[in-house]
Amino acid sequence: SFDWNDGLFDVTWSENNEHVLITSSGDGSLQIWDTAKTRGPLQVYKEHTQEAYSVDWSQTRGEQLVVSGSWDQTAKLWDPAVGKSLCTFKGHEGVIYSTIWSPHIPGCFASASGDQTLRVWDVKAPGVKLVIPAHQAEILSCDWCKYDENLLVTGAVDCSLKGWDLRNIRQPVFILLGHTYAIRRVKVS
Secondary structure, three states, X not given: OXXXXXXXXXXXXXXXXXXXXXXXXXXXXXXXXXXXXXXXXXXXXXXXXXXXXXXXXXXXXOOOOEEEEEOOOEEEEEXXXXXXXXXXXXXXXXXEXXXXXXXXXXXXXXXXXXXXXXXXXXXXXXXXEEEEOOOOOOEEEEEEOOOOOOEEEEXXXXXXXXXXXXXXXXXXXXXXXXXXXXXXXXXXX
């Protein structure tokens, strides 16, 4: 059991050490924990100016990168071996609720925001790679398809799920309706 002085909003496991994980917090910080050393966090990163709502560790074993998304409208790139962020991604005009790495494309992640857009970023390029006006409501969650590198799914306050093919973003590949409350989390099987 680990204690922190604020709410913990998200957690992600290291891909190369089964005991290491990172949490994101309401105080804008990220904490690296080691379950084999239960004293306290190994490291704390405090660069976001508002709640750090999302954190994800790259699934590509060759790169040890973490991405975080915040209510300060920025996403940050981290290397856990470095004591500060490597890069800050700006462009969203609302709270970032979800940041998630592509399981297929190294250095590529997506972010979902209260500004009603889904954005795709490349860590090798300074600006946004792709902006998709995905919903007419806040987008609370997104996830990549594990089997199709071009497919992303979004879930939003409008109670809908939408599938997006990155090769043609003019309209969704599918729209799934039926929920009566906002969709807080989506995972693609």
